Amino acid sequence: MSIVLTPYWSPDEGIQKLKIEARAKAPAAPGLAPPVFSMKAQLDRTLLQLRSRTSPIEKYTFLAQVKQADVEAFYKLCLEYMPEIIPIIYTPTVGDACLQYSKIYRNREGLFISLKDKGRIGNILRNWPLANEARISVVTDGSRILGLGDLGANGMPIAVGKLSLYVACAGIRPSSTFPITLDLGTDNSSNLSDPLYLGLRQRRPLDAEYDAFMDEFITEMGRVHPKVLVQFEDFSTDHAFSYLERFRNRLPLFNDDIQGTGAVVLAGLLSAARLVPVPRNEHRILLFGAGSASVGVAKQLMSFFTITGMSEEAARSQIWLVDSKGLVYVGREEVADHKMYFARRHYTGIPMKDLTEIVKYVKPTALLGLSTIAGAFTPEVIRQMSQNTPRPIIFPLSNPVQLSECTFTEALIHSNGTAIFASGSPFGSEVIGGVRREPGQGNNMYIFPGLGLGAILCRAKSVTDSMVQAAAFGLAGSLSWDERALELVYPRVERIREISAHIAVKVIRAAQQAGVDNSTDLKRMNDTVLLEFVKGKMWNP
Numbered sequence: 372m373s374i375v376l377t378p379y380w381s382p383d384e385g386i387q388k389l390k391i392e393a394r395a396k397a398p399a400a401p402g403l404a405p406p407v408f409s410m411k412a413q414l415d416r417t418l419l420q421l422r423s424r425t426s427p428i429e430k431y432t433f434l435a436q437v438k439q440a441d442v443e444a445f446y447k448l449c450l451e452y453m454p455e456i457i458p459i460i461y462t463p464t465v466g467d468a469c470l471q472y473s474k475i476y477r478n479r480e481g482l483f484i485s486l487k488d489k490g491r492i493g494n495i496l497r498n499w500p501l502a503n504e505a506r507i508s509v510v511t512d513g514s515r516i517l518g519l520g521d522l523g524a525n526g527m528p529i530a531v532g533k534l535s536l537y538v539a540c541a542g543i544r545p546s547s548t549f550p551i552t553l554d555l556g557t558d559n560s561s562n563l564s565d566p567l568y569l570g571l572r573q574r575r576p577l578d579a580e581y582d583a584f585m586d587e588f589i590t591e592m593g594r595v596h597p598k599v600l601v602q603f604e605d606f607s608t609d610h611a612f613s614y615l616e617r618f619r620n621r622l623p624l625f626n627d628d629i630q631g632t633g634a635v636v637l638a639g640l641l642s643a644a645r646l647v648p649v650p651r652n653e654h655r656i657l658l659f660g661a662g663s664a665s666v667g668v669a670k671q672l673m674s675f676f677t678i679t680g681m682s683e684e685a686a687r688s689q690i691w692l693v694d695s696k697g698l699v700y701v702g703r704e705e706v707a708d709h710k711m712y713f714a715r716r717h718y719t720g721i722p723m724k725d726l727t728e729i730v731k732y733v734k735p736t737a738l739l740g741l742s743t744i745a746g747a748f749t750p751e752v753i754r755q756m757s758q759n760t761p762r763p764i765i766f767p768l769s770n771p772v773q774l775s776e777c778t779f780t781e782a783l784i785h786s787n788g789t790a791i792f793a794s795g796s797p798f799g800s801e802v803i804g805g806v807r808r809e810p811g812q813g814n815n816m817y818i819f820p821g822l823g824l825g826a827i828l829c830r831a832k833s834v835t836d837s838m839v840q841a842a843a844f845g846l847a848g849s850l851s852w853d854e855r856a857l858e859l860v861y862p863r864v865e866r867i868r869e870i871s872a873h874i875a876v877k878v879i880r881a882a883q884q885a886g887v888d889n890s891t892d893l894k895r896m897n898d899t900v901l902l903e904f905v906k907g908k909m910w911n912p
């Protein structure tokens with residue numbers, strides 16, 4: 372038997388591939404090396420080439436080429452080497468890719484819709500060659516990419532990266548994913564003066580023009596792709612909140628930074644609280660940073676307290692916000708609307724800005740960083756946290772890794788090994804006191820794949836708060852005994868497909884309860900059958 376490699380056009384992925392045909396007694400194809408390689412050998416070779424690249428950005432561009440040439444090989448590699456690949460296609464390296472996108476750009480990977488396309492957005496959407504109908508679209512306007520600020524059209528890799536995780540972590544079919552960057556200009560001067568910059572060379576417009584563009588975009592998305600679920604990603608804080616409220620009942624849509632982050636942190640805190648000898652209603656949570664992610668988290672954390680029977684007012688009083696001007700309280704100058712709900716009602720002291728002072732005053736049991744300020748959790752802050760509580764919960768959640776409020780090592784050293792730690796971007800494990808400690812990754816990547824999968828499978832007409840909450844509880848309930856014994860607050864990333872399926876089931880049940888599901892067949896399934904159904908729907912390379 373010989374193996375013949377023939378080029379063919381894959382209608383599913385729209386790329387040219389080599390198809391392997393086994394033909395009994397057929398002559399070997401001329402010009403090909405004689406050995407025949409298994410998929411494993413081909414992956415080993417790809418991995419060898421990947422590892423021979425020294426810089427993360429070279430690894431990123433190499434993987435982008437692999438994905439372009441052979442989508443199945445790319446995802447096979449993702450699934451088999453998840454802990455190694457995710458930090459390249461996602462945070463932290465995706466942050467570098469966005470910063471350098473105008474320089475590393477090679478192939479179109481997603482659709483750019485610019486302000487100049489106003490009036491014909493429907494046609495532009497129809498132009499994008501999708502082999503299958505779009506089911507999930509990550510949409511960014513590039514105005515706040517990770518903690519890196521306004522990167523304009525260079526934000527495309529974040530939409531591409533999140534969608535790669537939808538495929539790798541939740542088995543969404545690659546050909547039904549749709550990355551979109553809305554190019555509404557940028558206020559980033561270095562992009563505007565970069566001759567290679569890919570986007571519009573103009574500043575962002577005023578809200579009236581922005582809103583009119585967004586209205587047309589959402590209307591046309593619903594028209595051209597009636598089954599699509601939209602994930603808004605990395606919009607600046609004002610637009611993140613306003614567009615979530617404006618559009619969440621027009622399409623199935625959620626904001627990952629507000630809702631996905633809220634859910635992942637709620638899950639992490641529920642797991643962490645099991646390790647701390649403090650009653651739930653005595654936890655005090657201090658959020659450093661008060662933007663879209665932080666306020667989204669604070670809102671979601673209300674249920675950390677209310678599920679124990681605490682009133683809304685009492686729950687709110689356990690949560691403190693700090694922004695660039697210090698502790699947020701009613702009566703302080705310049706408190707933006709989105710922070711008002713959590714502004715302290717009864718604070719009468721002088722404005723308090725220094726984080727160590729604030730930690731001394733609030734005595735938090737949990738300190739969460741969503742500020743983009745690297746190193747803000749100083750040794751003094753961490754030591755002060757250890758005075759408040761026997762097991763301080765320290766989650767520096769800003770991305771990418773160079774913006775983390777502290778490192779895993781710092782948290783362990785300055786808390787004498789007592790810290791319970793999770794960060795937005797990954798850190799390696801550490802040995803302290805002869806014991807190996809593993810950090811958690813508190814990143815919305817644990818939530819959005821399963822949330823999206825559940826919403827798509829039940830054909831939800833909207834994404835309700837109860838579906839987001841169900842995703843959080845689903846994640847919190849998915850730690851194995853082995854992971855709990857190691858004091859992990861999130862499951863190992865290698866199990867993420869299993870976790871996403873479990874979350875999807877919870878999300879479908881919440882959609883059914885809220886009456887927003889459209890797939891009535893799923894109602895008749897019990898949870899075991901539904902879980903098998905969800906797993907059966909997941910695409911595998």
Ligand SMILES: NC(=O)C1=CN([C@@H]2O[C@H](COP(=O)(O)OP(=O)(O)OC[C@H]3O[C@@H](n4cnc5c(N)ncnc54)[C@H](O)[C@@H]3O)[C@@H](O)[C@H]2O)C=CC1
Nearest residue numbers: 517518608660661662663664694695742769770795814815
């Ligand atoms: N781990 C995760 O899953 C996620 C992490 N994030 C990260 O959270 C960070 C913030 O994101 P957004 O809230 O959308 O941004 P944002 O720009 O809206 O918020 C930043 C906040 O930090 C505050 N801040 C800035 N300088 C400060 C200082 N010196 N002291 C105290 N506060 C200060 C600002 O006042 C603002 O409230 C980013 O780094 C982002 O990557 C966002 C979403 C998910």
Ligand SMILES: CC(=O)C(=O)O
Nearest residue numbers: 517605628770814815
């Ligand atoms: C993880 C994420 O969504 C962010 O940092 O914006």
Ligand SMILES: [Mg+2]
Nearest residue numbers: 517604605628
């Ligand atoms: Mg984001």
